[in-house]
Amino acid sequence: MTARTHLPVGHEAIAAKGWTRAHKYLLLRRASQLCFLALFLLGPWVGIWVVQGTLAGSLILGVLPLTDPLVFLQSLIAGHWPELTAAIGAVIVLVAYALIGGRVYCSWVCPINPVTDAAHWMHRKLGLQKGWQPKRATRLWLLATVLIVSGLTGTIAWELVNPITMLHRGLIFGMGFVWAMIGAIFLFDLLVSRHGWCGHVCPVGAFYGLVGHKAMLRVSAANRSACDDCMDCFVVCPENHVISPALRGKGDATPLILSPDCTNCGRCVDVCAEDVFKFTHRFDTLPVAPPHPTAAPEPRASRVL
Amino acid sequence: MSRVGTPLSPQRRRFLQDSARAAGGCVAAGSLLAWLARDARALPAEALRPPGALPEQDFLSACIRCGLCVRDCPYDTLKLAELGVDAVATGTPYFTARDVPCEMCEDIPCVAACPTGALDPALDNIDDAKMGVAVLVDQENCLNFLGLRCDVCYRVCPVIDKAITLEASHNSRSGHHAIFAPTVHADHCTGCGVCERACVLPEAAIKVLPARLARGSSADHYRKGWEEDAPVLEGIIDLPDRLPGPGTDNLVTPGGYQPAFTLPEVTQ
Ligand code: SF4
Numbered sequence: 312m313t314a315r316t317h318l319p320v321g322h323e324a325i326a327a328k329g330w331t332r333a334h335k336y337l338l339l340r341r342a343s344q345l346c347f348l349a350l351f352l353l354g355p356w357v358g359i360w361v362v363q364g365t366l367a368g369s370l371i372l373g374v375l376p377l378t379d380p381l382v383f384l385q386s387l388i389a390g391h392w393p394e395l396t397a398a399i400g401a402v403i404v405l406v407a408y409a410l411i412g413g414r415v416y417c418s419w420v421c422p423i424n425p426v427t428d429a430a431h432w433m434h435r436k437l438g439l440q441k442g443w444q445p446k447r448a449t450r451l452w453l454l455a456t457v458l459i460v461s462g463l464t465g466t467i468a469w470e471l472v473n474p475i476t477m478l479h480r481g482l483i484f485g486m487g488f489v490w491a492m493i494g495a496i497f498l499f500d501l502l503v504s505r506h507g508w509c510g511h512v513c514p515v516g517a518f519y520g521l522v523g524h525k526a527m528l529r530v531s532a533a534n535r536s537a538c539d540d541c542m543d544c545f546v547v548c549p550e551n552h553v554i555s556p557a558l559r560g561k562g563d564a565t566p567l568i569l570s571p572d573c574t575n576c577g578r579c580v581d582v583c584a585e586d587v588f589k590f591t592h593r594f595d596t597l598p599v600a601p602p603h604p605t606a607a608p609e610p611r612a613s614r615v616l
Numbered sequence: 617m618s619r620v621g622t623p624l625s626p627q628r629r630r631f632l633q634d635s636a637r638a639a640g641g642c643v644a645a646g647s648l649l650a651w652l653a654r655d656a657r658a659l660p661a662e663a664l665r666p667p668g669a670l671p672e673q674d675f676l677s678a679c680i681r682c683g684l685c686v687r688d689c690p691y692d693t694l695k696l697a698e699l700g701v702d703a704v705a706t707g708t709p710y711f712t713a714r715d716v717p718c719e720m721c722e723d724i725p726c727v728a729a730c731p732t733g734a735l736d737p738a739l740d741n742i743d744d745a746k747m748g749v750a751v752l753v754d755q756e757n758c759l760n761f762l763g764l765r766c767d768v769c770y771r772v773c774p775v776i777d778k779a780i781t782l783e784a785s786h787n788s789r790s791g792h793h794a795i796f797a798p799t800v801h802a803d804h805c806t807g808c809g810v811c812e813r814a815c816v817l818p819e820a821a822i823k824v825l826p827a828r829l830a831r832g833s834s835a836d837h838y839r840k841g842w843e844e845d846a847p848v849l850e851g852i853i854d855l856p857d858r859l860p861g862p863g864t865d866n867l868v869t870p871g872g873y874q875p876a877f878t879l880p881e882v883t884q
Pocket residue numbers: 416417418421422423424427475508509510513514515516517
């Protein structure tokens with residue numbers, strides 16, 4: 312075991328690349344999340360109406376409609392045949408995420424993400440237990456349940472509790488008691504279940520995961536031959552089961568992270584001192600050949616998580 | 617003694633347990649959600665939906681809670697319900713007549729803005745809107761019913777003389793004045809709430825209520841004889857009409873006869 316293994320998570324990357332480059336995608340993501348929010352707030356706050364509405368449905372520059380495809384789907388199942396405007400909006404959003412990356416929504420747009428990220432960060436700092444870890448498929452079951460309940464009750468069922476649209480709408484139109492709900496999610500992720508909400512419960516994330524099954528934007532462990540088993544990527548990744556198949560693949564096995572659970576957050580790219588990971592497209596399947604096939608870095612005992 | 621089937625392999629047992637657990641969890645979560653959905657359908661009486669809103673049950677399947685109608689309402693009439701503050705399904709648009717009524721915009725911008733049809737685009741004349749029905753709920757406090765000429769609710773009504781009229785009757789308290797009762801005609805009242813907003817009393821004596829509370833309904837077989845000429849049971853039973861003719865006391869027709877007695881003349 313080298314001295315380096317005792318460095319806290321992420322410090323190797325900071326030492327190797329500098330703080331900014333070791334937080335590049337984190338910063339970009341926060342900027343993107345803020346940007347999406349700011350666009351919506353620009354109207355009500357300063358009267359510049361680039362975007363009207365909320366994440367559930369909006370109108371861009373007074374012409375382009377956008378609709379949350381999951382909300383739209385529930386409305387259909389609940390028995391309402393929406394007007395063309397909403398349908399066009401849903402198709403646009405659906406196609407965009409199907410092409411770019413389903414759970415890009417989670418990491419780059421969703422306003423709940425900073426909350427659950429904060430919970431995870433604190434979870435790590437406090438060194439808490441994983442807690443309740445339901446099966447990966449739980450959120451898919453929940454998604455199916457939501458659709459069935461929509462059909463049975465004739466309502467857009469998930470919108471009765473959906474913290475994403477509630478927070479977003481709250482910031483734009485008025486909060487009410489949404490703060491309590493956000494606090495509850497933070498505490499749930501912190502004390503009850505690590506990565507509980509986004510990793511195991513949220514049917515919206517599950518939905519976008521399905522949508523992005525064949526999406527273009529992928530993280531690739533292309534440079535995996537440089538991996539020195541520091542395990543930092545596993546610690547920061549919100550869905551860390553997606554890493555192994557790509558990182559531990561041998562020979563010509565694809566280095567792409569193909570699991571639809573990957574949120575394309577790019578934390579692994581940031582946190583890796585050896586620059587193993589990069590953003591690329593799904594056809595870029597060749598791993599970087601190790602420079603000297605025999606001179607791979609000394610593997611070492613993994614850090615106790 | 618007897619083997620009940622073959623013993624399950626551990627994996628299979630595990631799989632069945634997991635599935636049962638997942639299914640159980642989903643039923644629990646689904647029931648909770650369905651219970652919330654039932655709750656959400658109870659729209660409080662003082663919350664009115666925007667013009668053209670589908671019936672409440674359909675509205676909840678259609679409105680995606682985007683707030684575009686709220687944005688395009690020039691009078692800031694509409695609000696999105698806030699979680700835990702308003703007893704209306706969270707995020708759906710509504711208004712409270714006593715706070716800000718609907719001004720019945722001619723171009724109905726809220727309906728035009730709605731992307732889903734939760735506000736029915738078939739509504740092209742705001743006078744056909746049915747947001748509720750005004751009811752003069754408190755005759756004991758209404759100034760007009762007390763014999764004064766307040767008339768405010770009548771005068772402000774955008775559909776004056778159709779949706780609301782003043783019906784004169786004798787004031788039996790004073791004995792020689794009239795009462796001009798503000799009277800709402802549901803066929804024409806749009807439920808805009810301008811009258812409720814304008815009522816001068818500290819608590820409005822005229823209030824817009826959802827139609828389900830404001831209105832009764834008459835039984836299907838009732839006919840108002842003074843309104844229609846058509847026979848009640850046309851085509852079903854055709855009884856012979858009793859026309860004047862032979863054998864009756866109609867003297868004009870041949871065969872008529874003088875009745876046995878005559879009633880004394882009534883002097884006016
Ligand atoms: S899983 Fe759900 S709450 Fe989490 S980031 Fe994705 S959409 Fe947002």
